[in-house]
Amino acid sequence: MxxxxxxxxxxxxxxxxxxxxxxxxxxxxxxxxxxxxxxxxxxxxxxxxxxxxxxxxxxxxxxxxxxxxxxxxxxxxxxxxxxxxxxxxxxxxxxxxxxxxxxxxxxxxxxxxxxxxxxxxxxxxxxxxxxxxxxxxxxxxxxxxxxxxxxxxVACTGYHAAVSAGVGPGDTVAVVGDGAVGLSAVQAAKLLGAKRIIALSRHPERQAVAWKFGATDVVETRGDAAVEDVLKLTDGVGVDAALECVGTDQSIATCVGIVRAGGRIGAVGVPTYQEFQYRTVFWKNVRLGGGVAxxxxxxxxxxxxxxxxxxxxxxxxxxxxxxxxxxxxxxxxxxxxxxxxxxxxxxx
Amino acid sequence: MxxxxxxxxxxxxxxxxxxxxxxxxxxxxxxxxxxxxxxxxxxxxxxxxxxxxxxxxxxxxxxxxxxxxxxxxxxxxxxxxxxxxxxxxxxxxxxxxxxxxxxxxxxxxxxxxxxxxxxxxxxxxxxxxxxxxxxxxxxxxxxxxxxxxxxxxVACTGYHAAVSAGVGPGDTVAVVGDGAVGLSAVQAAKLLGAKRIIALSRHPERQAVAWKFGATDVVETRGDAAVEDVLKLTDGVGVDAALECVGTDQSIATCVGIVRAGGRIGAVGVPTYQEFQYRTVFWKNVRLGGGVAxxxxxxxxxxxxxxxxxxxxxxxxxxxxxxxxxxxxxxxxxxxxxxxxxxxxxxx
Known part of the structure; x- marks a missing residue:
């Protein structure tokens, strides 16, 4: 064959x-x-x-x-x-x-x-x-x-990010990564009842899918600038759940930066990160889950x-x-x- | 004064x-x-x-x-x-x-x-x-x-370990650390309905408190031997929830080793670990939460x-x-x- x-x-x-x-x-x-x-x-x-x-x-x-x-x-x-x-x-x-x-x-x-x-x-x-x-x-x-x-x-992996982050009705969620998994995570957050869904994306054609899937905000910056922008959007508090759909040191660091104290990170991007240390989120009481869907x-x-x-x-x-x-x-x-x-x- | x-x-x-x-x-x-x-x-x-x-x-x-x-x-x-x-x-x-x-x-x-x-x-x-x-x-x-x-x-910090690990009725739980926090975590797991509570402790006087607080099993080994012993006790599957009440590389590694695929770690030991990398638990679908209670x-x-x-x-x-x-x-x-x-x- x-x-x-x-x-x-x-x-x-x-x-x-x-x-x-x-x-x-x-x-x-x-x-x-x-x-x-x-x-x-x-x-x-x-x-x-x-x-x-x-x-x-x-x-x-x-x-x-x-x-x-x-x-x-x-x-x-x-x-x-x-x-x-x-x-x-x-x-x-x-x-x-x-x-x-x-x-x-x-x-x-x-x-x-x-x-x-x-x-x-x-x-x-x-x-x-x-x-x-x-x-x-x-x-x-x-x-x-x-x-x-x-x-x-892909749809299940995006869903796993949202489920692992405990997304529920009324939550404010941010999705880091605008690949197919990230876009699917936007859809999953919507399905699970999130009230506000912030998609981090700088590509117009991906933003278009994110809007269709339920994004309520789009942030076009990356890294520290993205953290600053998401915190601005959330009155300095951060999001209830951050969905990590890339797997790099920068993307997980962005999640850590934008999630509120006591918030949750759902991580499904195959981890290629080397620098990220879990102990850095200990003091912020952040819960981190995810893996292979x-x-x-x-x-x-x-x-x-x-x-x-x-x-x-x-x-x-x-x-x-x-x-x-x-x-x-x-x-x-x-x-x-x-x-x-x-x-x-x-x-x- | x-x-x-x-x-x-x-x-x-x-x-x-x-x-x-x-x-x-x-x-x-x-x-x-x-x-x-x-x-x-x-x-x-x-x-x-x-x-x-x-x-x-x-x-x-x-x-x-x-x-x-x-x-x-x-x-x-x-x-x-x-x-x-x-x-x-x-x-x-x-x-x-x-x-x-x-x-x-x-x-x-x-x-x-x-x-x-x-x-x-x-x-x-x-x-x-x-x-x-x-x-x-x-x-x-x-x-x-x-x-x-x-x-x-101390009682609240032990409770935080159990809550962060999502301990609920019927769960099999292991507590790593037999200090006052670890013992309090045993008590918390019992209060939250755990069916089986494995306390890792080699000190008779601490074991005595663990039994009083609701431990159903005590494992006296440490490190790889403890992982092996807990896996034996759980038919090779591992525990639903591992409570990390020490904060060292060895104690978090023990938790990673004994928790089942899809299980949860609640970590409240002030993290002094340097080697532990979150990405190592990604493939096991382990959820890790905790922090300052x-x-x-x-x-x-x-x-x-x-x-x-x-x-x-x-x-x-x-x-x-x-x-x-x-x-x-x-x-x-x-x-x-x-x-x-x-x-x-x-x-x-």
Whole structure:
């Protein structure tokens, strides 16, 4: 089958990988309908984080083509959302809802397991991992498919930032990072009832999405100037919750600077920071949470809002192409011509 | 008046400070009944943290001797608990409950403001800061006075660890640190409904208090061995909440090692750690909170439990002396002959 390859030299190309087959009775084979490129894929692409040579792409939706003998909740022909990590659903981490920390889980597109930037994927633990979506009467529109694809990772990761920061009704929230995750965090804060949502963004096209997702204020500055501007907007107090959606020393420092005493930081940007010390927030009584989103757990919460049209997380995709042009999907994001690139692989 | 002095050379001695007077209409003058020595005072005593020369001692209870013209909730003769930080009660931090982060607050016994290890204290913001305690029919017993003194800081700081870690009914909790704060954290976890409370302690006399406060298990090892032992006790999963009541690199590392994926750490040990990096817990989805306890806020929650006898936080005091022997109160704790030293200054 055709599949995107992460090469030894760090480049991305379309190549060939073996057609997947059922290994375990709990497996399912999925034909990929939509895949996409994650901000974390860019870290690999840029050589900032390491990735094993081989398969890549951990976000996708697709149609079930075959199921193992032990699979009971899925049938051939179902359209399913794959959370970016697979999980067994029974270990203590899964039972506690932290599916991304499954004792026996892993990530799609990690070099070994099939990736979502390819034609087909074998999903381990298919019952526990894949979420079937009822087929609408008129069929799936492109917009709906994009939003379902967003549930695979980015919408859930933004939601994790807001949940980890304990965002609730009436809160004043600031989102640091205007990538697809940051924009999704704006949407999540809105969904969780935040009254005021300050998006830190200097890019007009990203600001436009932030406004659509529920931002009430936009701050265009960065670093110390951004801290000053957010404090001005909050009468010198700071925000109840700061959502860290980048992962650099500057972005976490901005969060620490803008959060009020006793406030909360939800951090989901893959941490590349080196200087930040937790002890610096001790005196401010700041609570810091986050990590790798348990997308499988959150999809159940977010899918109904997508299906009833109350949220439209697919708006983060402003570039689409096909598998043959996957390198362009990466370069568009790398060059900041795109917020997030969708890959149209097949039709449902 | 007689008052303990923290001297330029880091020693502790009983000396003289000016008798306090009312400065502001919101002040009250308090005759100290009981003071005590805090674990954080020991850090100063040992030269690990800095303290300004002058007054010392931030924990006390006492009897109101005079009130400013604007004070409305207190009257002369009231026995009051002083939280270790004073606060105005009206700033955004106070309104949010984070009284220790008051915009106009400060700490008793900071070198300048009168300390609780002396005969008298001027309390700023008396209405917002001091908590009057109804005088029992038979008068205050020594045990009750000890427990009320514990509410000034240590019981509230232990409670803050448990609250910051989100301890709730049914949780499995581990407490790292068997000082008075750690023991108080055991008590707090019990009060908040924890089902299993693992106390890390190798000292029989501290274990005895931990058992009384509600510990269900005691682990005597430290460092990696303690991590291994706690994981064994929890079927390899780890605890829902780890309470960090020391503040060293080893103690925070132990918390990180024993907390389950998606678990919570409540950290109240004054952080002297240098190596610990928050990013190491990101992948484990661990939430980390804590800081300086807002004792004023918590006293309202804990005082009823003290008055009805359901908790007895004064059990952390296993050594008592008077002001004349304050140096002995420090050395007993420094040499680990005492868990926590009470100072009997006057009678209510």
């Amino acid at each position: 055709k599949a995107t390859l992460f090469n030894e030299d760090g480049t991305i190309s379309l190549g060939e990988r073996p057609d997947p087959t059922l290994h375990e009775p709990t497996d399912a084979l999925v034909r990929v309908v939509r895949g996409c490129v994650c901000g974390s894929d860019l870290w690999y692409y840029r050589g900032i984080n390491k990735h094993r040579a081989g398969s890549i792409g951990h976000e996708f939706i697709g149609v079930v083509e075959a199921i193992g003998s032990a699979v009971t909740t899925l049938k051939v022909g179902d359209l399913v959302i794959a959370p970016f990590t697979f999980n067994d659903g029974t270990c203590p981490a899964c039972v506690a809802g932290f599916t991304a920390n499954c004792f026996h889980g892993g990530s799609f597109g990690d070099g070994i397991h099939d990736g979502g930037q390819g034609e087909r994927v074998r999903s381990p633990f298919a019952d526990a991992t894949l979420v079937p979506v009822p087929r609408p009467e008129g069929g799936f529109t492109d917009d709906l498919l994009a939003s379902l694809t967003a549930l695979s990772d 348990h997308a499988r757990h959150y999809i159940d919460q977010l899918l109904p809002h997508v299906l009833d049209g109350s949220i439209n997380p697919g708006l983060v995709f402003d570039f689409a192409t096909d598998l043959d042009h996957v390198a362009e999907a990466y370069s568009a994001m790398d060059e900041r011509r795109a917020i997030k690139s969708l890959l149209v692989v097949s039709e449902p | 007689k008052a303990t002095l923290f001297n330029e050379d880091g020693t502790i001695s009983l000396g003289e400070r000016p008798d306090p007077t009312l400065h502001e209409p919101t002040d009250a003058l308090v005759r100290v009944v009981r003071g005590c020595v805090c674990g954080s005072d020991l850090w100063y005593y040992r030269g690990i943290n800095k303290h300004r020369a002058g007054s010392i001692g931030h924990e006390f209870i006492g009897v109101v001797e005079a009130i400013g013209s604007a004070v409305t909730t207190l009257k002369v003769g009231d026995l009051v608990i002083a939280p270790f930080t004073f606060n105005d009660g009206t700033c955004p931090a106070c309104v949010a409950g984070f009284t220790a982060n008051c915009f106009h607050g400060g700490s008793f016994g900071d070198g300048i403001h009168d300390g609780g290890q002396g005969e008298r204290v001027r309390s700023p913001f008396a209405d917002a800061t001091l908590v009057p305690v109804p005088r029992p029919e038979g008068g205050f017993t020594d045990d009750l006075l000890a427990s009320l003194t514990a509410l000034s800081d 807002h004792a004023r806020h918590y006293i309202d929650q804990l005082l009823p439990h003290v008055l009805d006898g359901s908790i007895n936080p004064g059990l952390v005091f296993d050594f008592a002396t008077d002001l004349d022997h304050v140096a002995e109160a420090y050395s007993a704790m420094d040499e680990r002959r005492a868990i926590k030293s009470l100072l009997v200054v006057s009678e209510p």
